[in-house]
Amino acid sequence: MRIPENYAMKQDGTNIYDFDEFRLNPQKRLLSRSDGTVIPLMPKAFDTLLYLVENSGRVIDKDEMFREVWPDTIVEENNLTQNISILRKTFGEKPGQHRFIVTVPGRGYRFVADVRSRLDSGTTLPAETPPSDKEFEPIAGAGRYWFATLGLITLICLVSLGFYFLSNSPAKEDPIRSIAILPFKPLTPDNRNESMELGMADSLISRLSEGELIVRPLFSVRRFTSPDEDPIAAGRDLAVDAVLDGSIQVSPEQIRVSARLFRIADGKQIWSEQFDEQRTNIFQIQDSIADRVARALDTPLSGKTTSRPSSLEAYESYMLGRVHAMRLVLPEVEKGISYFERSISADPNYAPAYVGIAEAQRALVMSNDLDPRTAFAKAKGAASRAVELDPNIGESHLALGMIAFVYDWDWQVAEKHLARAVELNPNDAESRILYAHLLSNLGRHEKALAEAKLAREINPVSLIVRTLEGLLLEQAGRNDAAIASLETSVSIEPNFWLSHHILASSYIEKGMLTQAISQSDEAKRLAPFQTHSMAFKGVALARGGDAAGARRILDELLASSSQRHVPPCHIAMLYAALGENGPALDHLERGFREKDVRMIFLKVEKKWDVLRSEPRFAELVARMNLR
Numbered sequence: 001m002r003i004p005e006n007y008a009m010k011q012d013g014t015n016i017y018d019f020d021e022f023r024l025n026p027q028k029r030l031l032s033r034s035d036g037t038v039i040p041l042m043p044k045a046f047d048t049l050l051y052l053v054e055n056s057g058r059v060i061d062k063d064e065m066f067r068e069v070w071p072d073t074i075v076e077e078n079n080l081t082q083n084i085s086i087l088r089k090t091f092g093e094k095p096g097q098h099r100f101i102v103t104v105p106g107r108g109y110r111f112v113a114d115v116r117s118r119l120d121s122g123t124t125l126p127a128e129t130p131p132s133d134k135e136f137e138p139i140a141g142a143g144r145y146w147f148a149t150l151g152l153i154t155l156i157c158l159v160s161l162g163f164y165f166l167s168n169s170p171a172k173e174d175p176i177r178s179i180a181i182l183p184f185k186p187l188t189p190d191n192r193n194e195s196m197e198l199g200m201a202d203s204l205i206s207r208l209s210e211g212e213l214i215v216r217p218l219f220s221v222r223r224f225t226s227p228d229e230d231p232i233a234a235g236r237d238l239a240v241d242a243v244l245d246g247s248i249q250v251s252p253e254q255i256r257v258s259a260r261l262f263r264i265a266d267g268k269q270i271w272s273e274q275f276d277e278q279r280t281n282i283f284q285i286q287d288s289i290a291d292r293v294a295r296a297l298d299t300p301l302s303g304k305t306t307s308r309p310s311s312l313e314a315y316e317s318y319m320l321g322r323v324h325a326m327r328l329v330l331p332e333v334e335k336g337i338s339y340f341e342r343s344i345s346a347d348p349n350y351a352p353a354y355v356g357i358a359e360a361q362r363a364l365v366m367s368n369d370l371d372p373r374t375a376f377a378k379a380k381g382a383a384s385r386a387v388e389l390d391p392n393i394g395e396s397h398l399a400l401g402m403i404a405f406v407y408d409w410d411w412q413v414a415e416k417h418l419a420r421a422v423e424l425n426p427n428d429a430e431s432r433i434l435y436a437h438l439l440s441n442l443g444r445h446e447k448a449l450a451e452a453k454l455a456r457e458i459n460p461v462s463l464i465v466r467t468l469e470g471l472l473l474e475q476a477g478r479n480d481a482a483i484a485s486l487e488t489s490v491s492i493e494p495n496f497w498l499s500h501h502i503l504a505s506s507y508i509e510k511g512m513l514t515q516a517i518s519q520s521d522e523a524k525r526l527a528p529f530q531t532h533s534m535a536f537k538g539v540a541l542a543r544g545g546d547a548a549g550a551r552r553i554l555d556e557l558l559a560s561s562s563q564r565h566v567p568p569c570h571i572a573m574l575y576a577a578l579g580e581n582g583p584a585l586d587h588l589e590r591g592f593r594e595k596d597v598r599m600i601f602l603k604v605e606k607k608w609d610v611l612r613s614e615p616r617f618a619e620l621v622a623r624m625n626l627r
Contacts, residue, residue: 017053019113020099022091026050031090039090044069048083052101052111061108084109085236103265176241176263176297178214181205182224182234184248184257189227193250198222199319200248200257200286207290210302214427216240219326220462223493235264239460242270244293255279259289261296271296280312307351307390314347318356325360328497330368330529336360351393354386358399362406365597367497368529371565372595376407387417394424398431405438406597409624414438429459433468441600442626445476463489467499474506475604482506497526497533504536508543509606516540531557532598535570539607542577550578567591569598576610585616592620602626 017024022039023032029046031039041049047069052060065080084101091100102110184200186192202218209215216238224234235243246259260272271292275285294301309315317339325336337360343353361379364370380403386396401417404410418435425431436451452469459465466489473482486503489496501523507516520537527533538553554574560566572587588611591599602608602617603626611617621627 015117018116018118019053019056020091024050024053041090042083042086045083045086045090048080049087052087052109053115056111056113056115059104059107059110065108081236081239085233088236089233174241174265176213176299178216178240179208179242179244179293179297180216180221180235180238180240181208181244182221182229182231182246184246185225185227185229187247187249187256191249193248194323195316195319196248196250196255196282197225198323199315200246200282202319202322203283203286204244204290204293207286207301208293209425209427211294211299212427213297213299214240214458216459217428217430217462218322219430219464220459222326231260231262232264232267235262237461240264242297244289246289250279253279255282255285257285257289259293261293282312282315283308307393309343309347309350309353311346314343314350314353317343317346318350318353321353321356321360325356325363328363328367329527330364330370333360333363333368349389351386351390351396354382354389355393355395355399358383358386358403362399362402366406367527369531369565369567372407372597376403376595379403380407392424394421394428394431397421397424398434401438402434405441406600407595409600411438411442411625427458429455429462429465432458433462433465436472437468440472440475441604443603445472448472449476461492463493463496463499466492467496467502470499470506471502474502474509474606479506479509483510495526497523497530500526501533501536504533504540505607508536508540511543513540513544531560531566531570535573538574539577542574547578550574554578567596567598568594569596569601573607576607579610581611581614584611585614585620588617588620592623599624 015026017026018034021034023034024030025032029043031041031046031049033039048065051065051068062080069080069083084103088101093099093101098112100111100113102112104110181201181204184197186197198218201221205215205218205221220238221234229245231243231245234245241264243262243264244259245262246257248258249256254276255278256274256276258272258274261270262268263270273289273292275288277285290301309318321336321339321343323336324332324339327333327336337357340353340356340360343350343356347353358379361375361382364375365372379399383396383399383403386393387400390396397417398421401414401421404414404417408414415435415438418431418438421428421431422435432451432455436448436455439445439451440448449469449472452465452472455462455465456469466485470482470486470489473479473485483503483506486499486506489499490503493499500519504516504519504523507513507519517537517540520533520540523533524530524537534553534557538550541547541553542550554571557566557571557574561571568587568591572584572591575581575584575587588599588602590596599620602621602624608617
């Protein structure tokens with residue numbers, strides 16, 4: 001039902017809205033079940049639901065929803081989409097049911113459940129009082145108005161009927177601009193082949209990224225591996241217009257692949273097909289699926305040749321390397337490198353395997369504190385070889401550009417390769433955010449934030465994009481915006497250690513020291529081989545007046561440094577927080593000699609501000625060409 005406008009305002013007390021088994025109390029801002037169980041909702045999700053319920057039965061366009069739920073605030077469409085997705089999950093809606101919220105393609109949303117409104121006292125609001133018999137008593141001249149009245153009623157009914165059909169007629173389908181390719185599922189759970197399941201998705205991601213489509217990267221979709229995964233729900237979580245879902249069955253000689261393409265707005269299946277081929281023909285299957293999906297979506301592919309290995313062994317080893325290296329923790333990254341090396345042994349000219357080694361070696365340093373002089377020597381050789389073998393792969397330039405950035409400290413070469421990676425893959429959000437990272441560390445904050453915004457618009461659910469955007473906002477001095485971005489990242493995926501780590505840094509700069517310590521502890525729990533979070537925790541303790549606690553962490557890092565590599569910048573940061581500038585500068589100079597990758601933050605890291613008046617610090621900044 002549609003609640004009459006301003007009707008509730010005429011009543012004494014607060015309206016309660018009942019629908020299905022749910023109860024909505026606007027004054028107490030509570031959603032509950034009829035048995036009294038309270039259902040927690042984030043504030044904006046509650047506001048979205050309240051406005052939908054108050055306007056039930058009416059199509060509410062997106063602009064109206066933005067005005068009412070986010071007044072005087074510029075927000076992305078993804079904020080509304082995520083709130084709608086949260087509400088559908090809260091109500092237990094299954095794909096295609098639409099028992100509560102219906103998406104009207106190209107327009108907005110309509111709340112379709114029957115809503116009953118009553119006062120807080122428990123009294124159901126009365127229907128509008130019917131006219132009394134006295135109102136129908138004959139009056140002089142009434143007859144002459146009868147036909148006019150009947151005509152007016154008829155006209156009103158026709159107009160209302162016209163509006164009804166207009167609002168419920170199918171809207172023109174919006175073009176599909178973004179897609180997620182989910183990991184393919186095994187036909188039987190006990191017959192899994194993870195490299196093939198992820199590999200099929202990864203190869204299709206590469207092929208479909210050649211055109212104008214925005215395609216979610218493997219890092220974003222890899223968590224959707226459950227055999228009973230709902231592809232429509234996954235597509236909503238990934239904020240895309242379409243999703244490709246499939247299954248794969250592999251035997252020693254044969255391979256069977258089934259694929260289905262869905263539109264997310266209405267859950268409609270656009271295309272499906274099954275392929276049965278020799279196992280060695282897997283690349284032909286991938287080409288066939290990519291071509292059929294492109295035709296179904298009426299989007300052209302570029303036609304450029306995708307780098308392919310010469311053997312199935314090289315391909316499967318490469319994908320196993322990807323599976324392990326993406327987990328980022330030390331033993332898994334090392335296992336990934338061993339598989340990349342097997343891939344290269346099987347095909348010495350397969351460029352992506354060299355890219356895999358370069359990225360894995362970088363992860364050993366950035367997430368696991370290995371000595372950069374060892375890891376980056378191998379990484380640079382692998383990335384250079386990848387660019388030599390195939391200069392048209394954006395990932396090769398990305399890998400080489402990041403080495404020039406974090407290890408060589410050659411800003412011009414870094415910008416050349418990172419900009420080239422963006423040029424080759426303009427819809428790759430990761431390339432764009434890493435290019436923005438370089439710009440930010442060089443102090444070019446406005447351009448960096450503009451690139452970061454573009455990256456987020458391309459992939460609003462990417463953890464690495466949102467996390468690094470938070471870092472760039474902090475480095476630009478916009479700490480409140482940084483915290484908002486990072487808290488969103490943590491809420492999307494609580495197990496991504498880097499989000500917790502950078503959020504701790506922003507909390508420190510905001511003076512929220514208890515929260516900073518908690519986030520540092522969580523980052524350390526999730527990534528136990530890195531010590532950067534220990535340094536941030538020590539800084540928070542020192543700023544909070546617990547010098548003894550900060551000293552204990554410093555002593556622990558100093559003791560560990562005699563047994564393993566501990567980045568000198570982490571020790572220097574603790575000395576600086578304790579007011580011991582001499583030892584802090586000694587360790588920064590050691591960081592310069594040992595090529596500590598954290599030296600790239602000297603220009604923009606706020607925790608070095610206590611040293612900026614020191615001549616030795618200014619000299620280090622100049623030696624790194626960061627003035």
